Each structure stands twice: as C-alpha cells, then as structure tokens.
C-alpha cells in the first residue's frame with residue numbers, strides 16, 4: 001500500500017516537474033507559429049479532440065489544461081478560438097468585448113490585463129504562437145519590432 005502511494009506521488013511529481021521544465025526551458029529555436037483569425041477559430045472547443053487555444057495581447061496560449069474553464073459549454077468558452085484581450089481586461093464576456101481592440105480601456109483595466117496576462121496566462125499555459133496582427137504590420141510586412149515572449153521562470157514551491 002505504502003509502495004503504491006510512493007509510486008503515485010512519484011508519477012504526479014514527475015509529470016508536474018516535466019511540465020514545469022517544458023515551460024522554463026522551451027527551446028528558443030522552436031519556430032513561432034503565426035495564427036490568422038480563421039486558424040485560431042479552429043481551436044474554440046467545438047471540434048472534438050482539438051486543443052483549446054486563445055490569444056491575449058496577440059500571444060496564443062494552449063489553455064487545454066484549463067478545460068474546466070474553457071471547454072465546450074464551460075463558463076469561459078466564449079474567450080477561446082480568438083484574441084480576447086479586451087474581455088480579459090474588462091473581465092467581461094459581452095460579445096462586443098471579445099476582441100483584441102484595447103481602444104478606450106481605462107488605466108485600471110490595462111493594469112488588470114497586465115496582471116492576468118503575466119500572472120495567469122504566461123505562468124500557467126504554454127505559448128504556441130502569435131496572432132498575425134501581432135507579427136505583421138498593416139501592409140502585411142514583418143513587424144521588425146516583434147519579440148517572442150519569455151515564459152516566466154517559476155519554481156514548483158511557489159505553487160504551494
């Protein structure tokens with residue numbers, strides 16, 4: 001019995017550590033994937049077996065492990081398959097806020113966006129790419145100022 005418990009603990013710990021390792025040491029050589037609006041829409045949870053992706057500030061996160069929030073029929077399903085920056089900033093699920101547009105947001109909403117972006121999305125979910133509008137300029141040429149985001153370096157002990 002005790003051996004079984006130790007084995008389960010070992011499996012749980014190695015899975016958690018492997019996940020953390022992947023977030024910390026994601027190879028910088030991995031190509032950045034660019035998502036058009038149509039491509040991102042495929043990951044909105046309506047297709048069985050597809051991962052769940054959503055973008056915040058043009059950064060596309062794989063939020064599949066937050067299925068209980070974002071999956072089909074879940075409370076925040078409206079946020080996935082698109083860039084939901086405005087909705088996250090305003091903590092709103094109003095259809096008109098399901099957009100990357102940050103025009104007219106208050107200082108407080110922008111601060112809240114920053115804190116959820118850093119503290120929830122970048123900390124919890126792997127980055128899988130960027131939206132076309134983050135990587136390209138209006139005329140479709142590459143945005144020279146584009147820089148990939150780093151995943152924050154956090155320790156497993158910070159979780160407890």
Ligand code: HEM
Nearest residue numbers: 063066069076079087088089090091092093116120121124
């Ligand atoms: C009555 C209103 C609401 C309640 C009671 C509520 C409650 C919660 C709770 C308890 C969590 C944390 C869950 C956990 O970490 O286990 C959470 C997370 C979250 N909520 Fe809400 N919420 C509400 C409305 C909203 C709205 C309107 C939005 C719109 C964007 C929103 C967006 C989020 C997001 C993005 C997270 C983070 C999910 C993640 O970790 O991936 N919430 N909410």
